[in-house]
Amino acid sequence: MKRREFFSTMLATTAAAAAGTLLPGCPAPRGLPGEEHPLQEDLLSTPSEKGSAGYHPHLVLPGAMTSYILRVTNTTAGTCEVSLACPDPLPDGWEVVLGAAHIQALEPGACREVLLKIKPEPGLPRGSAITVSVTAQTDSGTTDRAEVAAEVTDRPKIIFLSIDSLHPDYLKLNRLGTGPGTPGDRLMPNLHRVLEAGTFYPNHEVHIITATDMNHFNFLAGTMTGTGGVPLVGGSLFGFDPQGKPVMRYAPLDLNFYGPDRRRISTLFNAAKNHNPHAWNAFASGKNWVPDMMRAPEQQIDLYLNGEDVPAYLEKMEPATPQGFSLIRRLLRAALFGILPRRGHELGNPADSTEPQDPRQGNLLARFMGCLPNHFPPDRWVMDASLKAIANEDPDVFYILLAAVDDAGHAFGSAFDLEEWDDRGSKDPADHVSRYDPQASRQGILNVVREADRQLGRLLEALEARGTLDSTLLIVESDHSMVTYHHDPLDMRDYLGRNCRFSSEKDYFFGTGGSVGAVYLRREDPDVLQAVEAALETWRVKNPLSGEAECPVYVFNREEMRSGRNPRDPEVSMLPREYYSEYFIEHRQPGEQMWPHLLVLGKPHYEFKVQNFGLGNLGLRKTRLRLPERGWMTGGHGSFETRSALLVLRGPRIPRGVAREEKVYCSDVAPSLYRLMGWPVPDSVDGKPLPGIGVDETTA
């Protein structure tokens, strides 16, 4: 049997992460000490092989198919020929198909992949199992053997495809993205294919704050942000050190506790394992830190795929995030000469895009992200990795996060709103100008949305080719939407410095970025809280479009977080306790994360300068570099205006071609899936079952 770098790497990384020994900037350890024979040295190998550290029998529905990619590697010095066979007789009711029986002229060091398919006949009962032994033999007599297994299940696979920050109105656009679409002329034809075969919720909203980490978790757990325990993006405040410096921590973060007695929140990953311990869970992400946030063993994710952490069977992105001088050098090269790394993620310029390009696509943030392809991998790479994981390991609950629409939106703005753009008499979106910020690039964002749709199309094709598209529960969603910001950002440091008698160095602490600000007390003093709150509520700026003076922010203290209502701003509201963590507000233990005392959200199209939080909301951990305090983003999210988000369900028992107008939330998805799967609904769930798919009270 094989020793494999992939699993030892995963174990080493998970163990180190769990022990808290992974320092920011240190690459994950590759291989355990004493590991001398990596995967490539095996003649025949496959990730879910019996006897391996991560062995799991694939669960498969009767009548459906599961697969394994066999890797045949020539580890000898000469070219060889390899024969493959499955010698053992098969039990009744199973079919096994080996993709190739002979591999000719395999050069030294070369690796060839062969697909092995296993199919149980319809009617085979749950729990029926098969073990298939495959042998490989070279013409010089070297042999090797791999043993894989499958087990009949009675539950469908669950696949989430999340297009980070996609507004559902992109569905309405034509291919060019500048007018209403019609059948045959759509910006997102593949998403329309899902709509036609599924149930669509056009009035779906996500939870406050309308940002990434909390809402992906909310989809998986059925929680609101307050229960889920993830208050911010990319990191969290854990208190202050003796010198008064804020203690920020980054993934992995053990945050998912709720209620008065610190109960752990369980997710669909846990439910799948509870139902069958052989279930296999995977999370593939264009944002490293989102699955990393969930890297506790209790989350029961078996496979993490991101730009920095990949199994041996996938091609890696550029080297690990450069630090210090090397990062500065790359940034300077990119900023001054536009030189991006070889596989640089030129946001909005997918390789096969033929549209004319807009010079505004080369802005500073786009270049910055282009320098870090391992941190901002393109959607194409994430889908390549995901399809390979499906072919290799057939996950039972698989969360796939395509992040480039969000990356690009921060750099270029938002293009779903036809009213926003002045076409200046040109048909070419590269010439169009946003009413909020002339630096926004309509062309840039549209290219990336089109590319995300192509990747969705590849997933649909792959499932169709496997014959499992109709038996899979597919949830296509987004975690929030995105708006173009006014050009000039808000400066909270400057404003509070001049308008609040307390000091942010001694009395309170704040952090801002995008549409979100949070204020924390350094000492429990109601006078400080009241003074900061009052100062923020009397903030006045001139609206850049109307010229009218207005308060640019909504401010919620903890009491208002609990009720959801802020009497000064009746036009917006949260759900009761939507952003109120009972555990972290009322029962927090010393050393655990702090929940904000004040949540400050921008009014429509206002952006905060990045202050104190760094670019945490782009997932960049604190570096030794002190980033200039500026409005880094052309577009962003976090406040009420970006609550609208995509939600379509497709699969067994889901009505086809239906749109349900009811208002629903992302926390309604997990409770619906629990019911569809026949799994118990955990107490931590806040959402209610979605209407129209046979699981809510009216149809039950």
Ligand SMILES: [Zn+2]
């Ligand atoms: Zn997001």
Ligand SMILES: [Zn+2]
């Ligand atoms: Zn974002």
